Amino acid sequence: MIELKDVCFSYETVTENVKLILNNINLKIDCGEFVTIIGANGSGKSTLAKHLNGLLVPTSGDVLVFGANTKCEENSIFVKKNVGMVFQNPDNQFVFTVVEEDVAFALENIGVPQQEMRARVKETLSQLNILEYKDASTAELSGGQKQLVAIAGVLVINPRFIVLDESTAMLDPQSRKDVMNILKKLNSELGITIVLITHFMEEAALAGRIIVINEGKVELDDNPRRIFEKLELLENMGLSAPQITEFCDELNLLGENLPLGIVDEDECAAELTKILKDP
């Protein structure tokens, strides 16, 4: 479990006029959750993500990872072992050029014996369906494959949490789906908690819980349906709802009575056929 208690953050010394990047954040993320974080550019969501594994520590307030305060130096390894981070551009994360070596890097760092290391890397690569690229150069891979290798580099240390900071932003739709499916699988089969920061509303809607960050604060924290029924509020924060939600909303303005916050194509089609049944 990760807890954020009254977390404030600023890159500058805090005086009266300094704008806080994170402004009194209180959150609790439980084990096994699949959470997405959305927010406009500059809302503070990446800064928030970097607090989850101690890459940044709060200016005031506390972040506790299974009770361990990220502020304490001696908790650093424990925190990083439990919370893995994947970023937007996988190229910036690779240390070695061969897939297998790169994935092994984190294990080498914590002194895992050679033989066990090989076995764990192999297991991780097959969990992500990329074992066939074991000996490939990272430069030869497609964007989606690279991102899976980056995820492997984190997954290999068996973290309880994986935080992904816009890790799907550079991918094409198919690769994005592949990565999302893998994340779903890691969540449901291995019980790994996923925290995904994204600009894609359709992607956000796939999570059990959405946290909306606005101007450094938690503005909304709810299930997708309850989030996306608040169209106007989202728009005011520089966000939009999935296209389907907007469509239903527009029909409602024309006098229909569709449920709010529909995000799924099948559900939308089903609701439309209900209307069309009795003239």
Add this chain to the structure above:
Amino acid sequence: MITFENVTHVYNQGMPNQRVALDDINLRFEDGEFVGIIGHTGSGKSTLIQHMNGLLKPTTGRVLIDGQNVSTRGLDINLNVGIVFQYPEDQIFEQTVFKEIAFGPQNMKLDSNEIKKRVTEAMDFVGLPEDMLETSPFDLSGGQKRRIAIASVIAMRPRVLVLDEPTSGLDSIGKKNILQQIHDHHKKEKTTVVLVSHSMEEVTQHVDRVVVLEKAKVKMEGKINEIFERANELREIGLDIPRISVVFLKLKELGYDVKNVYTLEQAKAEFLRLKKHLGFKK
């Protein structure tokens, strides 16, 4: 007009890692058109656009701009074809926003009044305030940097504006704004615009014509409605079609007589038409 005649591009020809990035491409981009290029990572989109200003030369075949071969024509081609690359903010290097945007016009040897005028215009185009001109571009947010990178190409007033994924990494409003500005610019200046994108939803709102690339070849080409007649093929090659189109395809599968739609406006109109057709009073 830009014409691709039997253009093939092979990377690392003759080497073990040889790869065909473009395979016998024939395309034509008319003056004043707004064209979308859609395809996966690795389908050849970026290689294709780099042929438009001679950054890359065809291995075989030729690219013509107004009838002249791009490969043999000199540097002035860059003035006609402005390319905004993916993540252009990574290429920002000047100390101030003004200098960054003025860099292109300066290289064109324009006088200082003209340069100032161009910079002001370009800032206005991307919707950034003039008081930002003396700030360092590195102090700005990602979305603002993106706009500045686009402005620095606009300031050269290219006749053909090519944008490679101009909205990736931006939030929804940022996306909408940038696309709208490009659209307005196209309407006002009659600039030819080529928009490269992963997203059908994005492209369908703005373009006249779509080119779908798949595995180094032109898989489809035509007006949006023609492309959408083949929605299932698009899905087979893994391209996302707008969600609203999916809903209407489902209604069709359920036996309703609906047309293919790809924007919210069309979907609304089509739904109202269907209701009327089925005998609803309202």
